[in-house]
Amino acid sequence: xxxxxxxxxxxxxxxxxxxxxxxxxxxxxxxxxxxxxxxxxxxxxxxxxxxxxxxxxxxxxxxxxxxxxxxxxxxxxxxxxxxxxxxxxxxxxxxxxxxxxxxxxxxxxxxxxxxxxxxxxxxxxxxxxxxxxxxxxxxxxxxxxxxxxxxxxxxxxxxxxxxxxxxxxxxxxxxxxxxxxxxxxxxxxxxxxxxxxxxxxxxxxxxxxxxxxxxxxxxxxxxxxxxxxxxxxxxxxxxxxxxxxxxxxxxxxxxxxxxxxx
Amino acid sequence: xxxxxxxxxxxxxxxxxxxxxxxxxxxxxxxxxxxxxxxxxxxxxxxxxxxxxxxxxxxxxxxxxxxxxxxxxxxxxxxxxxxxxxxxxxxxxxxxxxxxxxxxxxxxxxxxxxxxxxxxxxxxxxxxxxxxxxxxxxxxxxxxxxxxxxxxxxxxxxxxxxxxxxxxxxxxxxxxxxxxxxxxxxxxxxxxxxxxxxxxxxxxxxxxxxxxxxxxxxxxxxxxxxxxxxxxxxxxxxxxxxxxxxxxxxxxxxxxxxxxxxxxxxxxxxxxxxxxxxxxxxxxxxxxxxxxxxxxxxxxxxxxxxxxxxxxxxxxxxxxxxxxxxxxxxxxxxxxxxxxxxxxxxxxxxxxxxxxxxxxxxxxxxxxxxxxxxxxxxxxxxxxxxxxxxxxxxxxxxxxxxxxxxxxxxxxxxxxxx
Numbered sequence: 001x002x003x004x005x006x007x008x009x010x011x012x013x014x015x016x017x018x019x020x021x022x023x024x025x026x027x028x029x030x031x032x033x034x035x036x037x038x039x040x041x042x043x044x045x046x047x048x049x050x051x052x053x054x055x056x057x058x059x060x061x062x063x064x065x066x067x068x069x070x071x072x073x074x075x076x077x078x079x080x081x082x083x084x085x086x087x088x089x090x091x092x093x094x095x096x097x098x099x100x101x102x103x104x105x106x107x108x109x110x111x112x113x114x115x116x117x118x119x120x121x122x123x124x125x126x127x128x129x130x131x132x133x134x135x136x137x138x139x140x141x142x143x144x145x146x147x148x149x150x151x152x153x154x155x156x157x158x159x160x161x162x163x164x165x166x167x168x169x170x171x172x173x174x175x176x177x178x179x180x181x182x183x184x185x186x187x188x189x190x191x192x193x194x195x196x197x198x199x200x201x202x203x204x205x206x207x208x209x210x211x212x213x214x215x216x217x218x219x220x221x222x223x224x225x226x227x228x229x230x231x232x233x234x235x236x237x238x239x240x241x242x243x244x245x246x247x248x249x250x251x252x253x254x255x256x257x258x259x260x261x262x
Numbered sequence: 263x264x265x266x267x268x269x270x271x272x273x274x275x276x277x278x279x280x281x282x283x284x285x286x287x288x289x290x291x292x293x294x295x296x297x298x299x300x301x302x303x304x305x306x307x308x309x310x311x312x313x314x315x316x317x318x319x320x321x322x323x324x325x326x327x328x329x330x331x332x333x334x335x336x337x338x339x340x341x342x343x344x345x346x347x348x349x350x351x352x353x354x355x356x357x358x359x360x361x362x363x364x365x366x367x368x369x370x371x372x373x374x375x376x377x378x379x380x381x382x383x384x385x386x387x388x389x390x391x392x393x394x395x396x397x398x399x400x401x402x403x404x405x406x407x408x409x410x411x412x413x414x415x416x417x418x419x420x421x422x423x424x425x426x427x428x429x430x431x432x433x434x435x436x437x438x439x440x441x442x443x444x445x446x447x448x449x450x451x452x453x454x455x456x457x458x459x460x461x462x463x464x465x466x467x468x469x470x471x472x473x474x475x476x477x478x479x480x481x482x483x484x485x486x487x488x489x490x491x492x493x494x495x496x497x498x499x500x501x502x503x504x505x506x507x508x509x510x511x512x513x514x515x516x517x518x519x520x521x522x523x524x525x526x527x528x529x530x531x532x533x534x535x536x537x538x539x540x541x542x543x544x545x546x547x548x549x550x551x552x553x554x555x556x557x558x559x560x561x562x563x564x565x566x567x568x569x570x571x572x573x574x575x576x577x578x579x580x581x582x583x584x585x586x587x588x589x590x591x592x593x594x595x596x597x598x599x600x601x602x603x604x605x606x607x608x609x610x611x612x613x614x615x616x617x618x619x620x621x622x623x624x625x626x627x628x629x630x631x632x633x634x635x636x637x638x639x640x641x642x643x644x645x646x647x648x649x650x651x652x653x654x655x656x657x658x659x660x661x662x663x664x665x666x667x668x669x670x671x672x673x674x675x676x677x678x679x680x
Contacts, residue, residue: 033490036466042619043516045527053491158466165468 017260025232027240027257028078029154035226036161037076038196039169048073050254074252080244081198081213081223085251088218095220097250104222105243107189109146109259110138111233114172118151122163123202124172128181138235143187146240149174150230153194162196173200176211183219190222192240192257194230198223224257233259264382267417269430269456270559282555282605283356287399292320295334296402300394301647303640305339307372308332318374339392341370343384343406356398359556363420368392368406378406382418395424395645398555398605400598416643425645426507426564426607429454434505436543437512438462438483439469441618442568445631446509447478449639456560459501461486461512463493488512488539498546503554508547509566509638512539515620519581532586540567540590544597552604564607564642567594568634571612571655574662575669578677598647609641614654627653 006014016022029035037047050072056062074097075081083089084096094100112134117124126149131141141147151172153161163170172195174182182188191198191212198212208214216223224242239260244253289297292308299306308317310324311331323330346366352358364380368390378392390406397403405424407415416427433450435443438460447458458481465485475481486497488510498505514535516528523529547565554562572580573587591610598608615621617628629652637651650656661669 033487033492034464034466034485036464039467045525046531049489051490159468161466 016262021262023261025229025238025259025261027227027229027233027259028255029226029228031070031072031077031254035077036196037073039162039164047075050076072254074247074250074254077254078226078228078257079224079252079254080242081217081225081252082244082250083217083220083222084249085223086210086213086217088214089220092217092220095217096247097244097253098246098248100222100244102243104189106239106241107144107146108142108236109148109192109233109238109240110134110141111148111150111230111235111238113150113235115150115152115231118153118172122170122172123200124151125200126172126174126178128177131178131181134235141182141186141188144189145186146190146192146224146242147182147186147188148192148224148227148230148233148240149194150233151194152231154226154228154230163201167202168204169196169201171195171201173198173203174212176206176208176215179212179215183215183221188221190224191216192224192227194227195225197225223252227257233261237262263413264415264418266414267422267429267559273558279554280359280556280558282398282553282603283359284399284603284605285354285356285397285401285403287401289401290320292322292332294402295320296394296404297396297400298402299334299336300396300402300645302649303393303644303646304336305392305394306334307337307374309335309337316370316373318370318376337372338370340409341368341372341376341390341392341406343367343380343386343388343390344369344375346380346384346386360419360423366406368404376404378404379420379424381405381407381415381421383408383412383415396607396647397424400602400605400607422559426609426642427453428507428639428642430456431506431560431563432457432459432501432504433507433509434459434461434501434547436461436486436488436508436510436539438472438475439464440511440513441471442511442616442631442634444471444474444478445635446511446638447475447481449632449635451479451481453639453643455507456480457482457504459484459505461488461497463487463489488542489534491542494542494546498550502547502550505547505551506554506560506562507564507566507642508543508551509568510540510543511568512536513568514586515570515580515583517580517583517620519578523582529582529586532583533589536583536586537589537593540593540597544593544600548597548600548606551606552601555605562604562606564609565597565601566609566611566638566641568611568613568638569594571614571650571658573612575658575666575673577673607645607647609638609647609649611637611641611649611651612655612659613637614652614658629655 031050033050052068052070055067057066082097083092089095199210203210241258244255310329312329313327315326344367349363350361366380367375368378369375389409391409393405395405428450433455450458460483462483487493512535514531551562570587572584573591576584601608613629615624615628617630637649641649650659
């Protein structure tokens with residue numbers, strides 16, 4: 001018996017995945033109670049950590065089944081930011097995870113390798129110059145692309161991940177000019193990082209504060225953060241599948257991010 | 263003097279852990295007043311309102327005038343040992359396991375002669391101080407000790423049965439991040455605790471006193487977050503069988519009442535830490551502790567909660583925090599009942615506003631970490647169940663006892679006074 005095969009492009013895709021000609025790379029961290037979340041000044045509301053409580057485990061609470069209740073924030077773990085997440089995107093149409101057109105969730109990725117710079121400088125900044133240097137080598141970033149900033153930050157563990165000090169966290173991210181270049185000159189779909197947010201750890205000290213959040217969501221663009229395994233992606237050619245949970249008026253969602261790599 | 267207690271040997275893995283037995287716990291309702299006084303380290307007897315006769319044993323009518331107006335009052339604990347004996351065998355399993363056991367009769371300066379357990383340092387005819395203590399059944403008994411302290415008197419085997427002394431015991435402090443943890447750990451090390459385990463939540467987030475904690479002798483910092491069931495289960499699996507004293511100092515506090523808070527976010531965190539945190543710890547640590555209530559010189563001895571005194575009466579300025587502590591207080595009574603059968607004591611240390619960031623704009627007096635640590639050590643070495651630390655807490659519980667409804671009105675009046 002042969003497996004039913006869809007005709008044309010989709011059939012070819014399915015066969016390529018089955019044969020391994022197209023690899024599926026998991027860009028997601030495990031939802032773990034001890035995975036860092038963003039920390040705000042303590043008088044502000046805080047991002048809930050991931051938590052899991054057993055409902056039953058083949059026992060007197062339910063003899064033949066095991067299941068859990070889970071709790072977390074929309075912005076816990078590897079997660080998706082919708083335009084409604086930021087004040088700049090609050091009045092846009094279709095700005096929440098349940099109303100964003102689903103076609104937006106699948107798209108090509110350009111991966112800018114900043115890993116060497118981030119290894120040398122924990123406050124490494126992605127600038128228009130670095131983006132243009134990347135383009136000189138790999139071609140212009142096409143409209144509608146995910147731009148992923150590879151820093152190898154996801155290899156960090158424990159306190160080194162947030163890298164929190166008395167003057168706040170230190171981690172790489174884009175400058176205001178860098179993110180504006182991607183939005184205004186290249187019309188990207190969204191921006192993704194390995195760090196806890198799309199902005200640099202010290203992003204609150206830019207003008208405007210948190211420029212990636214402010215400009216991306218103000219322009220109706222999307223965010224992905226806490227990504228993993230970005231070093232497995234080629235600079236161009238990968239396709240990202242990032243489908244947030246359909247949460248009513250949700251501003252984001254933990255999700256499984258996959259990349260198809262030819 | 264008492265021979266100093268030697269550090270207990272490592273446990274023989276081929277010997278079964280002793281099942282805790284208890285002395286008789288049957289008391290008349292009137293006699294429970296001794297336990298109520300002992301729970302706070304007070305020495306109280308019934309005093310007849312009309313004729314001022316001090317009563318013993320507790321009763322329903324005055325031995326002198328038959329009046330039923332008997333009121334529990336603090337009376338002088340001083341007296342003279344007029345008779346003593348040593349029990350060498352008993353029909354009680356508890357005393358048979360612990361014989362020989364000294365008991366005697368003390369003529370109190372306040373009037374009556376009382377039956378008391380005797381400290382080993384008491385010679386015949388000694389001047390004594392009588393202490394109301396809780397025995398392994400959780401009931402009140404009288405214990406005569408030398409009028410002046412003697413060396414190592416806390417190591418007397420009969421006395422150690424009544425207390426939860428940290429000497430040579432292994433202690434778990436549940437929240438490394440709390441500002442009072444270094445003071446607690448230091449005080450326990452000085453009191454002779456042999457191991458001090460400290461649960462640390464979110465090691466990915468730095469906190470200022472970590473290095474100071476790690477430098478305290480016998481301290482081991484281990485991962486645990488009282489809001490994460492799996493982490494509590496894991497640590498209890500690792501060290502639950504050698505946790506002799508558990509001190510739950512995990513606390514989440516934010517100022518504000520119902521209308522200052524726009525949502526349930528912080529209230530939920532308060533319940534997660536202050537109430538569900540206690541519940542998770544209790545479900546995972548109390549079974550082994552209850553089973554180890556008679557496990558030699560370093561048996562499981564006590565469970566300590568550090569609670570806000572506003573568990574008793576809501577402070578509207580910290581209304582939701584108060585509510586979470588009221589829930590924790592109620593839960594602690596459930597836990598006390600569960601630990602009772604194992605001879606493990608539950609001590610609640612109640613504090614007023616504490617010296618920390620979340621009470622920063624409040625005027626003094628505020629309770630400093632060192633005062634909390636001292637209260638915990640005093641409570642353990644006295645074998646207490648309820649300790650009120652600082653003037654605010656002491657005043658509040660007095661007013662609560664005088665009239666909870668009046669206190670409720672006063673708390674409303676005081677709103678915003680800070």
